[in-house]
Amino acid sequence: MPNIANDVQRLSLAGLLCCLLSIICPTTGITAPEVQLEDQKYTLTAGHSSLQNWLLPPQNKYPSRNSVKYAKLSLGEKLFFDPGLSSNGNLACSSCHNPQLGWSDSKKTAIGFRGMILQRATPTLINISYNPVQNWDGRNETLEDQALEPILNPEEMNMHIPTLLKTLSQNSNYKDAFKRAFPKRGITAGTVAEAIATFERTIISNNSRFDEWIVGDKEALTPRQIQGFAVFLDPEKGNCAGCHSPPNFTDSSFHNIGLASKTPDMGRFKHLPLRSMWGAFKTPTLRNINETAPYFHDGSAANLLEVIKHYQKGGIDKTNLSPEIKPLQLNDNEVIALKDFLTTLTGTVKRFTTNPQIRTSN
Amino acid sequence: MTLKRPILHYALYILASVLFQHTASAEEYTVDQKNKKFSIETLNAQVGDTVHFLNSDRFFHNIYSISEAKSFDLGSYPKGKSRSITVDKPGTIEVRCAIHPGMKMKIIVSD
Structure with a gap:
C-alpha cells in the first residue's frame, strides 16, 4: 500500500531543501533555463517572446x-x-x-x-x-x-x-x-x-501568476516554480505539455491514462467505438487547478502529488493504455517543483x- | 482460323490499355500531420487514388473516418510512420484524429 503521508513528508523536506538552495544561490549571472520541444525552444524568463503562445486570447469569441x-x-x-x-x-x-x-x-x-x-x-x-x-x-x-x-x-x-x-x-x-x-x-x-x-x-481564467510572469512580471514565479515549468515542458521529464498544451493547458485530446477505477468506464469509446478510445477521456485544463480537486475523471486523485505519482508510475491498469503514458523518472526535487508550478495556474474568474x-x- | 488470333490479340490489347490507363492515372497524395493539424484542409481526389497520412508530430495520431463514402480506422501510430487508404467510391470523406478532436480535414472523391 502506498503511504501518501510519508511521501508528502519526504517530498516536503526535499522541497524545503530546494527552496533553501534557491535562496542561498545567487540568481544573478545564471543563464535562464531553456527547453527544446522539436522545432520550438522556450526560454524561461519572464515576458520572453518564446512564451507568448501560453497567453489566452484577451477576449473569448462568441459564435x-x-x-x-x-x-x-x-x-x-x-x-x-x-x-x-x-x-x-x-x-x-x-x-x-x-x-x-x-x-x-x-x-x-x-x-x-x-x-x-x-x-x-x-x-x-x-x-x-x-x-x-x-x-x-x-x-x-x-x-x-x-x-x-x-x-x-x-x-x-x-x-x-x-x-x-x-x-x-x-x-x-x-x-x-x-x-x-x-x-x-x-x-x-x-x-x-x-x-x-x-x-x-x-x-x-486568464490572470494567474503564471499569466503575469508570461507578460513580464519577474516576481510572479519563484525560481522553483520556473524549474517546475521546465519539468512540465521537458519531453524527457514531465512531458505534461504534450497534452496540457498552450494556451489553455489542454488540447482536449483523448487518452486512456491507466486509472485503476473499480467501475469500468468505456469513456470516449461509447461515442466513438475505435480501439484506442476504450477507457479514454478528455484531457482537462489545468487552469485554476488549485480549486478543482479531486482530480481525474473518476476523482481518484485527492491532490496534485497523487496525480504526479500516478504519472510517475506510468499508470496502474495498463489495459489499452495510451502509448503516450510512460513511467516518469522525476526526482523528489522535480516533483516538488512541478507541483509548485501547477499552483501558479489559478486566476480569478471575473463576473461578466x-x-x-x-x-x-x- | 488465321483471322481469329489477330482479333484476340487486338481485344487483349484494348483490355490491357484500359487497365493500364486506369492504373497510370491513379494519383498518390501525402497528407502530413504536424502540430496537431493536417497539412491540407480539403483534398480533391479521384476514385482509385491513394492517400498517405504521415505523422510528423512527436505525438501519436489515430486517423479515422465514419463517412458513408469510406469508413476506416488507421489505429494509433507514432512520428515517422505513415498509413494509407485508397478511395474507392465518389463522395466526401470527413477525416478526423480520434485522439485530437481539433484535427479535421475532408477528401472530396470524384469519378
Missing part, C-alpha cells in the same frame, strides 16, 4: 449563431443558478458547477437527482469555451448542445422540456428576460440552451458585468 449580448448573459446567469430548472426544485447547474469550488463540486464523483452518486467527477467549467468538444467523453461539440443535457438527464436534474417551458412561461421575470434576450423567439428549449451557453463562455464591452453589448 455568430449565438452572439453575445448583455440581456442574454443576464438570463443565462439566472438560469444557471436556478434550482427551478430541476424537476424537484433542488438542483441547479451551479449545484455541481459551483463558482466557490472552481466551478466544480469538490466531490470524488458528482451527486445527482435525489442524492444519486454518479459515475464521473464534475468537470470544471473554467475556460470551457476553448474546448473543441465538451464532457469527459466529448459527446457534445458545442456548449449549446451540452447545456440542456444535464437538465434533462434523469440522473441529474431530471427535468422535461414541456414542464421546463411551462415553468419559465409562468414566471413574469423570465418572460421579460427572454423577451429582452430573444425578442423574436421567446422561451424555447433552444433559447434556454443558448442563454446558458453564452453565460458559460464568460467563465474565463465587470467587462465594459459586454455591458454595452445589445
